[in-house]
Amino acid sequence: MPLHRHEPGDEELDVNPLYATGATRSGVPKLRIPREPMDPEVAYQIVHDELLLDGNARLNLATFVTTWMEPQAARLMVEAADKNVIDKDEYPQTAEIERRCVHILADLWHAQPHQTAVGCSTTGSSEAAMLAGMALKWRWREARRAAGASADRPNMVMGINVQVCWEKFCRYWDVEPRYVPMEGDRRHLTGGEAVKLCDENTIGVVAVLGSTQDGSYEPVAEIAAALDRLHQGGGPDIPVHVDAASGGFVAPFVQPDLEWDFRVPRVASINTSGHKYGLVYPGVGWVLWRDRDALPEDLIFRVNYLGGSMPTFALNFSRPGAQVIAQYYNLIRLGFEGYRRVQQAALDTAQHIAAAVARIGPFRLLTDGSELPVFAFELNPEVERYSVYDVSDGLRKRGWQVPAYSFPANLQNTNVLRVVVRNGMSRDLADLLIADLRREVGQLGKLSSRLPQHPDRARFHH
Numbered sequence: 001m002p003l004h005r006h007e008p009g010d011e012e013l014d015v016n017p018l019y020a021t022g023a024t025r026s027g028v029p030k031l032r033i034p035r036e037p038m039d040p041e042v043a044y045q046i047v048h049d050e051l052l053l054d055g056n057a058r059l060n061l062a063t064f065v066t067t068w069m070e071p072q073a074a075r076l077m078v079e080a081a082d083k084n085v086i087d088k089d090e091y092p093q094t095a096e097i098e099r100r101c102v103h104i105l106a107d108l109w110h111a112q113p114h115q116t117a118v119g120c121s122t123t124g125s126s127e128a129a130m131l132a133g134m135a136l137k138w139r140w141r142e143a144r145r146a147a148g149a150s151a152d153r154p155n156m157v158m159g160i161n162v163q164v165c166w167e168k169f170c171r172y173w174d175v176e177p178r179y180v181p182m183e184g185d186r187r188h189l190t191g192g193e194a195v196k197l198c199d200e201n202t203i204g205v206v207a208v209l210g211s212t213q214d215g216s217y218e219p220v221a222e223i224a225a226a227l228d229r230l231h232q233g234g235g236p237d238i239p240v241h242v243d244a245a246s247g248g249f250v251a252p253f254v255q256p257d258l259e260w261d262f263r264v265p266r267v268a269s270i271n272t273s274g275h276k277y278g279l280v281y282p283g284v285g286w287v288l289w290r291d292r293d294a295l296p297e298d299l300i301f302r303v304n305y306l307g308g309s310m311p312t313f314a315l316n317f318s319r320p321g322a323q324v325i326a327q328y329y330n331l332i333r334l335g336f337e338g339y340r341r342v343q344q345a346a347l348d349t350a351q352h353i354a355a356a357v358a359r360i361g362p363f364r365l366l367t368d369g370s371e372l373p374v375f376a377f378e379l380n381p382e383v384e385r386y387s388v389y390d391v392s393d394g395l396r397k398r399g400w401q402v403p404a405y406s407f408p409a410n411l412q413n414t415n416v417l418r419v420v421v422r423n424g425m426s427r428d429l430a431d432l433l434i435a436d437l438r439r440e441v442g443q444l445g446k447l448s449s450r451l452p453q454h455p456d457r458a459r460f461h462h
């Protein structure tokens with residue numbers, strides 16, 4: 001959450017005179033609780049009107065997070081709004097639905113029948129990353145202690161392109177982050193580069209499917225093979241965690257032959273965001289471990305459950321159950337074929353837009369939407385009068401949110417635009433975007449001098 005601070009000068013919220021009555025006639029305090037209750041319709045209208053100022057989700061090509069669900073799913077979520085996922089006594093069927101989702105994912109991610117995958121829902125991939133990271137740290141520490149070695153300097157190896165949740169994990173749990181920088185055309189982690197940073201204090205290597213920066217998949221099997229060779233050569237035995245925040249709900253359906261999951265023996269755990277390509281409204285993620293050995297027992301808490309004891313692993317205690325229920329709805333409603341069609345349509349649309357972008361002229365594609373339905377593109381070096389930030393601003397005038405940002409080390413001078421295609425981005429919308437982009441670039445191309453650039457424009461948070 002943003003850390004909110006007091007902003008002076010905005011104490012009162014104006015209430016539309018059509019429905020202002022009694023105390024609300026003189027406005028509603030913004031930063032203090034109103035002294036008296038108000039009519040529920042008035043309260044509803046105030047909040048409803050304020051939310052109209054939020055962006056139009058359909059035109060938001062920045063987010064990976066679901067912005068549309070079927071009315072039946074929305075209905076179920078409203079019906080389940082009071083369910084607390086931790087309260088397994090009161091809501092045993094919600095717990096059962098969560099359990100089924102874990103096993104459905106374990107199956108999609110090729111957990112072997114003899115390997116009992118364990119897992120849970122989370123608020124999203126960030127909480128899932130914290131849990132998976134802790135499991136890696138605990139396992140490494142146990143092994144070090146068992147070997148009589150010091151366990152006070154853990155590190156984690158990953159590409160610099162990782163989402164900020166891994167930086168957070170390292171800072172919050174006192175683990176040294178070891179980032180492999182980008183170089184030339186290599187914008188994510190490879191096996192060779194990962195191994196160079198590993199040592200006996202490495203708790204794990206994080207491989208991302210796919211990268212938030214450009215939608216590309218990191219080569220999980222190749223990274224695992226490099227770590228196999230390291231171990232065979234007498235080096236440490238380092239597990240891999242796959243951050244499949246987006247790819248976990250894409251690859252199983254549209255790239256079924258890609259081996260990135262529990263088929264790769266070194267993959268100890270996997271996370272995904274149900275609220276990204278899992279197609280659920282925000283608030284649900286999943287994390288699974290290959291087997292009980294991958295999840296140390298002392299991280300698990302037991303809650304009393306129907307007279308028995310229910311193992312849990314979570315940062316939160318109380319948490320909404322509605323998203324878990326909506327995930328299950330999607331899984332049974334769409335089935336494998338439904339998810340496949342949705343993700344294939346997103347891939348086709350992403351590649352359609354990417355091909356059109358390449359034809360417009362001034363752009364070079366860095367990815368083409370063939371892994372995740374996400375692609376990044378930069379301006380050709382000969383374009384000097386405007387930047388990707390100007391293109392992003394220009395599209396914003398038409399309502400499109402297409403973020404522009406610079407890559408991390410060592411490609412800080414590469415500035416890109418990124419398009420995330422989600423369910424609901426129709427061909428019609430795609431063609432409108434292409435037309436608007438073409439028009440904008442046409443206008444910018446007529447500039448007779450260079451537009452001023454502000455250094456803080458490059459800030460886009462993934």
Ligand SMILES: Cc1ncc(COP(=O)(O)O)c(C=O)c1O
Nearest residue numbers: 124125126163165212243245273
């Ligand atoms: C690769 C990756 N990991 C983790 C996250 C964090 O996910 P969440 O928003 O579900 O916490 C994201 C979000 O974009 C992501 O792309």
